[in-house]
Amino acid sequence: MARKRKTLSLIVGIVLGVLLSVFLKHEGDPCGAYAPKHLVADDITSNESPSRDLLFVGVMTAARYLDTRAKAVYDTWGQHIPGKIAFFSSEQSYSTHVPLIPLIGVDDVYPPQKKSFTMLKYMHDHYLDRFEWFMRADDDVYVRMDKLEKLLRSVDSSKPWFIGQTGRGNSEEFGLLSLENDENFCMGGPGIILSRETLRKLGPHIQECLENLYTTHEDVELGRCVKKSAGISCTWSYEASDFTFSQMQVILYHNQSSEAAFSGDLKQKEVHRAITLHPVKKPALMYRLHKYVKGLNIRARKQECIELHRDMAFSYAEMSENLRHLEEDFQYELSPHVDDRYFGEGNILGKRTSLNRFTPNSLDEVLDWEFISKSLFSYKDLNPKRRYGSSVKEGLGDVVREVMEIINQFSKQRGRVIDFKEILYGYFRLDPVHGVDVILDMLLVYKKYRGHKMTVGVRRHAYIQQTFNGMEIREINPETNLPIDTTLSDEDALHKKLIKQVISKFSENMPTLFTSASGQEQQINFVLPLSGRHDTFKRFMAHYARECLDSKENVRLIVILYNQNNQADERVLSNNRYGHYEEQTTDMERTLNLLNDYSSKYSYDNLVVKIINETFARGKALQHGVDLITNEELMFFIDVDIIFSRDFLLRLRRNVVKGKSVYFPIVFSMYNPRLIHALDLDVNLDQFEPNQDLGSWRQFGFGLCGLYKSDYILLGGFNTSISGWGFEDVNLYDKTVKSTLKIIRSVDRGLVHVWHPVVCDPNLDTLQLNMCKGTQASMLGSLRTLQTFYKTHMAVSGGHLDRKG
Known part of the structure; x- marks a missing residue:
């Protein structure tokens, strides 16, 4: 019994000891x-x-x-x-x-x-x-x-x-927090x-x-x-x-937008100067923000590299050495593709900041200044006064933000802060090799909060020079997570390989929105209004055959043909209803014969002609073509002066998504060939390189449009009450802007508008007439070409330029 009591006491003691240890541990x-x-x-x-x-x-x-x-x-x-x-x-x-x-x-x-x-x-x-x-x-x-x-x-x-x-x-909690x-x-x-x-x-x-x-x-x-x-x-x-650093509210930044915080443009002064950024509610935004900050750090390291180049160049100058030796000493045996020590072209990066550091050797090498005020003024553009483009606006924002960071770098020690108000005026010039020069007259607000406090507006001139560093491309192979092999000796071959891999990976991940339910490429219905102009149409068909018929593209051509002589009633002809026409002399009859020849040569079934016996109006003409298309089909409104490439067909299919997006491509419009000395209008797009002397991108032209008919109906279609030249395309574009459809608007190198004379009917509506005259003037030639033409004829005529000249 005593042994049992001892055993029980031992067990109770162990239990009490464990409980006591747990109690003391929690204490x-x-x-x-x-x-x-x-x-x-x-x-x-x-x-x-x-x-x-x-x-x-x-x-x-x-x-x-x-x-x-x-x-x-x-x-x-x-x-x-x-x-x-x-x-x-x-x-x-x-x-x-x-x-x-x-x-x-x-x-x-x-x-x-x-x-x-x-x-x-x-x-x-x-x-x-x-x-x-x-x-x-x-x-x-x-x-x-x-x-x-x-x-x-x-x-x-x-x-x-x-x-x-x-x-x-x-304010709601004030006095309630004890x-x-x-x-x-x-x-x-x-x-x-x-x-x-x-x-x-x-x-x-x-x-x-x-x-x-x-x-x-x-x-x-x-x-x-x-x-x-x-x-x-x-x-x-x-x-x-x-x-x-300065105020806690600035460096420890809280954004009041909650869930939407840091989801928009990150080029904000708060993002650039803060130490902490809150709140970042979505992981994707955290990764995005981190990538942006890494970009800022890379840019800072690049700037340090440029400053080192300048220090070395200054040292060489002090030793009476030629700046070219900097290149020879540090870069001779280095290559950007095989050695990490390569750090850029010292002959360019080593030059000290100066608005005169580039010396032109001829008049053509002089760098042009653009004037900035409330608008952008440029002598090189046919529209000399225009709003800032997005690139200029973003660039100026970057410049102003960095200038203000430099100005306020020691503001805390000096007991003052300077805020940016606005740009009064400025100048900038761009050179692809040497960089960007900017001169700004800025209105600032000076605030002194230590000692004698004061707030006053001040003007300051800022002279900024941004040097371009070398461009670097690094693409990661997603499958192996290893860098692409960059040991190729041919730099062009390397760039092509990089681009090819990027495009290949992009294509693999693209949704199959441009295919039909059967897996075939979505058929494109070209709607082409035509009144006369047989020779131009002959050129169009030659390009159409080369890009579509020879390669058996899934396309259909709908020609809305106007009978100028009013010799026929309105009727629809498809290729199997063509007869053998007798020799005719009218444009309409020659056009029908031409279509009959292409139909026979290519055994081409997807060709429809609708003959209209009324006064030509583009909006009505396109509506006639739309009537021949089913609601589920893709259509593209085209003009007879347009030539296109097969690449354009791919972009059209991918950019137009039923119920979601409409494609308004920006076409390259050629100038008068007599002024640019290019009398051959049969443009080969495989070799064609757009430049400012040959033509311009028609930023405000909306006549070419790709969309599904069902979306066209939802938009309300064309305003068929508009007669004569133009404005129906602008009306459709305005409707699209106000709709829920997304507008895909970008330059397309696969579309070229070949020049033709524009005849403006004086009986047009005032708005249409002004638009017509504006197009007529803008398509003559580039500003530089017109200036040269004017100076040449002024010299020949002894300072007198008549209307014919």
């Missing part, structure tokens, strides 16, 4: 246990060497975000931390994608006060003496680690610091940074703070706890005198 760890020992501290992957343990980042996440948001953070900025990163989640969390610490006794219920305080306690217990700084971050914040490292290395971590975007609550007049908090979203000394003072008081919460806001309670334990508040902007 020592008041926020709940951490992860099992094998998951903590040293097992977490470090992205940098141990000697650079500057920062420990704790990312607070939830189980449902571990494979999405958390993974995106770890894959992007999490790989560039000068220290370690760990992800803290609920007790049952598990992930193979990120270094995870599940917190025992913690769940994912919002608000996450317990999770946040437990995470900080973990940092205090395991890493306090290993890192100088500690960051509490959410899984929807992006951190620019290069900038953050620069900031933290400029601040003494042995002092108590509590850094973040300062807050005291919004904050004293001298208390604030660091907003959790953009990230919170604590120095080692702050965390040392905070750690022992975390349990007490967690047991005395006043609000449901985790960041508010953390701020209150830091104030009580460390005696400091969140850093206000004016307290950041030791920092190399």
Whole structure:
């Protein structure tokens, strides 16, 4: 009996000892246990060497975000931390994608006060003496680690610091957060940074703070706890005198757009100057933002390379050496394809910035300046005053942003800030080899907030020169994840190989929207209105046969033929109804004979002719052609002066999607051949190279259009009440803009409009007549050609130019 009692006492003692140990363990760890020992501290992957343990980042996440948001953070900025990163989640969390610490006794219920305080306690217990700084971050914040490292290395971590975007609550919360007049908090979203000394003072008081919460806001309670334990508040902007950056609201940036934040244009000053960006709710946006930041870093390294070139060139000049020797010494044995040490053309990049650094050897080499005001003024364009194009607007935005960054680089030390107001005027010129020169007269706002405060508008001239570095192409093979072989000696062959691989991969991933249900290429119905002009139509058919009939393309030609002599009633003729016509002299009869010849030669069935006995109007003519097409068919409105290539057919099929998109290609329109000395109008598109002397891209021409008939009906079709020349295409384009259909609008090298005389009927409507005269004038020749023509004839005529001249 005594032995049984001893055994029972022993068992009870063991049980009590275990319970007591568990109780004492929880007393020592008041926020709940951490992860099992094998998951903590040293097992977490470090992205940098141990000697650079500057920062420990704790990312607070939830189980449902571990494979999405958390993974995106770890894959992007999490790989560039000068220290370690760990992800803290609920007790049952598990992930193979990120270094995870599940917190025992913690769940994912919002608000996450317990999770946040437990995470900080973990940092205090395991890493306090290993890192100088500690960051509490959410899984929807992006951190620019290069900038953050620069900031933290400029601040003494042995002092108590509590850094973040300062807050005291919004207007609805004001007075309800139990904050004293001298208390604030660091907003959790953009990230919170604590120095080692702050965390040392905070750690022992975390349990007490967690047991005395006043609000449901985790960041508010953390701020209150830091104030009580460390005696400091969140850093206000004016307290950041030791920092190399300015206001906390600027460098720790919170975007108010919520889910849509950072989904648009990233070329914003907030993105460029911020250290943290919040919120990034979608992983795809996190990767996109990271790629953009990497591009900024690459550009910064390129600029450093250019500055090194200039320093070397200056040193050579001081030693009385020729700048050409820089090329010979550093580049002679290097090639951009075989040696990583190749760093560009020193003879160009090494030149000092100067508006006169390029010396032209002839008049043709003089670089032309474009004038910028509220509009863009250019003597080289037939429209000398026009709105900024998207490329010019984007370029000016980049220039202004970088200029303002340079101006405000030391604004904090000087107690002032300068804001950009507007560009009053400016000049720019572009040279593909040497770069871009820009002169700007800018209106700025000078704000001084230290000492004698003042705000005043000022004007400043900025002289900017952007040097072009070498172009680099690097395509990754998705199958092997290895770079493409670049050992080819022939540079052109290498470029062709790169382009071929890109196009091949693009084609593989393209949806089969351009095929019909049977798997065949979608048939294209060309609708061609024709009134007279037999010789021009003869040229059109020659091109049509070469590009479509010879290659047996799945196309159909619908010719709306107008009977100028009113000798026939309206009727429809298909190829099997052609007879053998007697010798005729009218354009219509010669056209019918020509079509009959092509039909017989190619045994071509997809040819329809509809003869119309009425006054010609293009809108009505196209409507007659549409009436012969079913709702599910693809059609393209074309003119007899157009020649096209087979490549165009592919683009047409891919750009027109039923119920989604309409294709309005921009055609290259040739000038008067008498002025450009090109009397041969039989253009070979395989060898044709568009340039500004031969013609221009007709940006405001909408006559050529590809779409499905069902979409045409939804748009309401052409306005058939319009008679005579033009305007029906503009009307259809306006309807498309107002619809839900997407407009595909781009230049198409496979379409060329061959010049022909434009005769404007004086009886046209005023708007139509003005449009006709505008087209008539714009298609004579380029501005340079007209200037040369004018000067030549003025010289020949002794300064008098009559109407015939």
